Amino acid sequence: MATVTLVDVGKNYPGDIKAVEDFNLVIEDGEFIVLVGPSGCGKSTTLRMIAGLEDITEGEISIDDRIVNRVSPKDRDIAMVFQNYALYPHMSVRENMAFSLKLRKYPKTEIEARINDVAQMLGLTDLLHRKPRALSGGQRQRVAVGRAIVRQPSVFLFDEPLSNLDAKLRVQMRVELSQLHNEINTTMIYVTHDQVEAMTMGDRIVVMNEGLIQQVADPITLYDRPVNKFVASFIGTPPMNFFDGHILAQNSSIAFLSEDGMQLQIAEQQTKKFRQLDKQKVVLGIRPEHIGSAIAENSETVGRISAVVDVVEPMGAETYVYLKSETTSFVSRVDSHKKYMVGEKIELAVAMDRAHFFDVNTDKAIL
Amino acid sequence: MNNTHLTFFFFGFVFFFLYFFPFMPRGKQIALVYLRYLVLTSIAALILAPFFWLVCSAFKDPEVLMAYTFLPPVSEWSSQTLNFSNLKKLFEKEETLEGAIYFWQYIVNSFFLASTSTMVTLFFSSLGGYALAKYEFRGRSFLILFMLGTMMIPAMLLLSPLYHLIHKMNWMDTYWALIVPGACSAFGMFLFRQAFFSVPSTLVEAARIDGCGEFGIYLNIVMPLVRPITAAFCLISFLGSWNAFIAPDVFIQTQSKLTLTVALNQYVDLYDQQYGIFLAGTLLAIIPPAILFFSLEKEFVGGLTSGAIKG
Ligand SMILES: Nc1ncnc2c1ncn2[C@@H]1O[C@H](COP(=O)(O)OP(=O)(O)OP(=O)(O)O)[C@@H](O)[C@H]1O
Numbered sequence A: 001m002a003t004v005t006l007v008d009v010g011k012n013y014p015g016d017i018k019a020v021e022d023f024n025l026v027i028e029d030g031e032f033i034v035l036v037g038p039s040g041c042g043k044s045t046t047l048r049m050i051a052g053l054e055d056i057t058e059g060e061i062s063i064d065d066r067i068v069n070r071v072s073p074k075d076r077d078i079a080m081v082f083q084n085y086a087l088y089p090h091m092s093v094r095e096n097m098a099f100s101l102k103l104r105k106y107p108k109t110e111i112e113a114r115i116n117d118v119a120q121m122l123g124l125t126d127l128l129h130r131k132p133r134a135l136s137g138g139q140r141q142r143v144a145v146g147r148a149i150v151r152q153p154s155v156f157l158f159d160e161p162l163s164n165l166d167a168k169l170r171v172q173m174r175v176e177l178s179q180l181h182n183e184i185n186t187t188m189i190y191v192t193h194d195q196v197e198a199m200t201m202g203d204r205i206v207v208m209n210e211g212l213i214q215q216v217a218d219p220i221t222l223y224d225r226p227v228n229k230f231v232a233s234f235i236g237t238p239p240m241n242f243f244d245g246h247i248l249a250q251n252s253s254i255a256f257l258s259e260d261g262m263q264l265q266i267a268e269q270q271t272k273k274f275r276q277l278d279k280q281k282v283v284l285g286i287r288p289e290h291i292g293s294a295i296a297e298n299s300e301t302v303g304r305i306s307a308v309v310d311v312v313e314p315m316g317a318e319t320y321v322y323l324k325s326e327t328t329s330f331v332s333r334v335d336s337h338k339k340y341m342v343g344e345k346i347e348l349a350v351a352m353d354r355a356h357f358f359d360v361n362t363d364k365a366i367l
Numbered sequence B: 001m002n003n004t005h006l007t008f009f010f011f012g013f014v015f016f017f018l019y020f021f022p023f024m025p026r027g028k029q030i031a032l033v034y035l036r037y038l039v040l041t042s043i044a045a046l047i048l049a050p051f052f053w054l055v056c057s058a059f060k061d062p063e064v065l066m067a068y069t070f071l072p073p074v075s076e077w078s079s080q081t082l083n084f085s086n087l088k089k090l091f092e093k094e095e096t097l098e099g100a101i102y103f104w105q106y107i108v109n110s111f112f113l114a115s116t117s118t119m120v121t122l123f124f125s126s127l128g129g130y131a132l133a134k135y136e137f138r139g140r141s142f143l144i145l146f147m148l149g150t151m152m153i154p155a156m157l158l159l160s161p162l163y164h165l166i167h168k169m170n171w172m173d174t175y176w177a178l179i180v181p182g183a184c185s186a187f188g189m190f191l192f193r194q195a196f197f198s199v200p201s202t203l204v205e206a207a208r209i210d211g212c213g214e215f216g217i218y219l220n221i222v223m224p225l226v227r228p229i230t231a232a233f234c235l236i237s238f239l240g241s242w243n244a245f246i247a248p249d250v251f252i253q254t255q256s257k258l259t260l261t262v263a264l265n266q267y268v269d270l271y272d273q274q275y276g277i278f279l280a281g282t283l284l285a286i287i288p289p290a291i292l293f294f295s296l297e298k299e300f301v302g303g304l305t306s307g308a309i310k311g
């Protein structure tokens, strides 16, 4: 059990590559925190700095109250699960799990007891004598987790542990890992580029891009109130729709006028901050589920846009309809029982009280 | 016309017959199979002929050694022509200027030297290769380039500076002179470096987090994963040391410290050439490396790393 604190942490690789910059974060004791972002955004680098596998160029990392910048990985009381599992191929499952305990000179009986407990918990009891070679992907994954758990570390680090599994197994392991966290309640830091994993598993999510933290928040806040265009587009499938345009203030009403001429009334509670933005360019963001024919019933401020159906993707529970207006294309998420024909021109309702607005230059949300 | 010619003609005939009379089902494929046998058999014959000659010579009486290429005709086989006299003489007590010496002394010397050098070279070369493969440090690429550069210099060129050095260090006539200069081979480091590239770095990192020290990682995690290369390297370096001639000839003077190669060579000198004994000794000298080869053979089969990472 431990808190992990990162203060102004940065990492430069030779050749002036800034992998991570100005990273500030306090990870609470027992928290499940997820670092998410596109490939190359510095998630692994951050995790590896916490693990001690990578030197820290700037700033300080502490675990509990101890600054660990110069502490070697084995003395940080952490355990890590790697994307490729990194099981020792020449050792059996039992030996893999016992390795770290033996090195720490635990008594034989205790090692046995711990391994048996963990094997029980993860359903590995029958596999203890096998070599990693003779295990399936999911089993190897479980052994990798088991090897981390037997240590009873104060912080768990995961670097994309599920990305080598097939889709079905990934969902199953996702649930198992969440259950595991509920059971042992240890601080866990989890890296993934999959936003679904991030949303479903994290107590809090850290969205990163190009080495910088974009936003730290719980999943729902992240979804409802993204602080910038990057977070808005990164979280959510299909991603948020964006329309370029500008603000038009007329008398009492304020509207968003898109480039292809469609006019959308801005919701009443938002009008105040847009009054001084008259004639300024902004980007309107609307999630696919807030565009559709069924919107009118439960939304107060409704705008209307018309567009031509381009592609229809039925997903079962819902259908994604890709549409094209004159200059933009966007997607709507609708009830799967409503039929749409490709090429058909339809009119859709937009829930303007759920709209997001972003500054054209800084991409920051206008709040 | 001897047996080799006959074999050639036989296979050649079969090949042409099968190839040009394709009334047989799948005639051409079978013909090609025979062609392959023909080529392989002739290469094998070429390689094995000197060995066969060596075996024959070791058991021929010195009187008839030069009389026949291989064995005498069966009609003349007798204890006069084929016997163990060479081997017997080889193991007789030999009076030298420094007292009596038995032949097995040289075998022991060679064996000791070859195994010690192999162990020492294995240790240092693999450690060096590990550092060059898995650690980032300043000047690494230069070091590798330099190392490769040293491999281009013929060993003979270095003999006289080496002699000077050994002399200065007072290592003349000691085994240090034979073991230390080869303790860290550039070739070995390069070989192991390449092998260690195939070991995923995450294994090293996992072990580091698990609490393993750097040397422990090398010994317990990394080395067990490159066993095929280790076996091959041991064999190469054992052979190199076992067959070494120039260095022991130059640096060792005391008769009782000589290695097998140098001692055997003494049977064939300017004034007295005992080829029979020389060849019998050579035949014996082949046995230890052969045993080593067959005992290590199964190690060459790779695939140990499979299962380390994903699936
Ligand atoms: N050893 C290194 N030397 C130089 N640059 C590196 C090194 N390791 C990583 N980088 C760079 O640092 C940046 C961040 O890398 P990092 O591995 O943390 O990305 P990531 O977010 O984990 O991406 P992914 O999802 O692909 O794993 C990348 O631009 C990468 O090219």
Ligand SMILES: [Mg+2]
Residues within 6 Å of the ligand: A043, A044, A045, A159
């Ligand atoms: Mg990564």
